Amino acid sequence: MMPISRRRFLRTTLQGTAGLSLCYALAAPAWSRDSSDAIVATPLDEHLLLLTGAGANVVAARGPDGLLMVDGGLEHRSRELIRVALEAASAKRVHTLFNTHWHPEQTGSNERLGKQGAKIIAHVNTKLWLTRRITVDWRPQSYGPMPAKALPSETFYKNATMSAGGEPVEYGYMAQAHTDGDIYVRFRNSNVIAAGGVASQDRWPVLDFQTGGWIGGLVAGLDTLIRVSDDNTRIVPADGAVLTRADLQAQRKMYFGIYERLVKCLTGGLGPEEAVATQPAKGLNPHWGDPAPFVAMAFKSLWGHFAPDA
Secondary structure, three states, X not given: OOOOOHHHHHHHHHHHHHHHHHHHHHOOOHHHOOOOOOOEEEEOOOOEEEEEOOOOOEEEEEEOOEEEEEOOOOHHHHHHHHHHHHHHHOOOOEEEEEOOOOOHHHHOOHHHHHHOOOEEEEEHHHHHHHXXXXXXXXXXXXXXXXXXXXXXXXXXXXXXXXXXXXXEEEEEEOOOOOOOOOEEEEEOOOOEEEEEOOOOOOOOOOOOHHHOOOHHHHHHHHHHHHHOOOXXXXXXXXXXXXXXXXXXXXXXXXXXXXXXXXHHHHHOOOOHHHHHHOOOOOOOOHHHOOOHHHHHHHHHXXXXXXXXXX
16 A cells, blocks of 8 residues: 655645535535424334434334333434334333434434433443534534433443343444444344444435544444344334345445545545545445535545554
């Protein structure tokens, strides 16, 4: 691999700033979609529900003690989301909430459920982000810090297990992928995985390099999901319809191809606008919309991994 001098790295960084602002302006923000839709509960099986319309997909598992929820939608949809979930499950309370990462569409029910006594589980990095004010280029406003009741009350580093209504629940860390705190939650008996933002269905994802995500890690995160799934597993992404293992394999191949092309751009001394202009995602998933914002973020995500200090 061709080394990049610090001077060249800084030059390409500065040259690309203006172009990136345009790319971010073109991006369709993930947190703004579906925010006014009706919240709908759809059974995945006799124990699991998929809730849509609150800003992101939410998986709810019912049991004798109430509901376990994976992600909590946007804050302004939280009250309605919880009401719909409890009514659909004939449950009285939510006892556990997972945050698959720190983003607003995953953590919008933290404060409400935290005040009601629910246990909130997340990776330790997610909790660390939520304790501070987060400012990223792809959001028009900052986010956080969250009050103490809204912070995850239980964190982990690598993998852990629990039981919900008699069903084994496994959850694990996907390292630096979509963010640096991405986790999956697997319901073993139901053979369903809530994958958070690492998996996509209907759009190019926000690759949040400013809070630790990067395209090589996104590929590795998909490798993790493929490893813990089988051909019959249903994978619930942050947005859109349920995926299969074959869908994940196709995404993994696509992202790795983009990754390889962007590494060549970076090691060749190109800046962000120039890398986007090479169209490394040309012809890939055209129904996802313009890939330029994703490509720009993916390119910037490489800088911390491929630019040496020398």
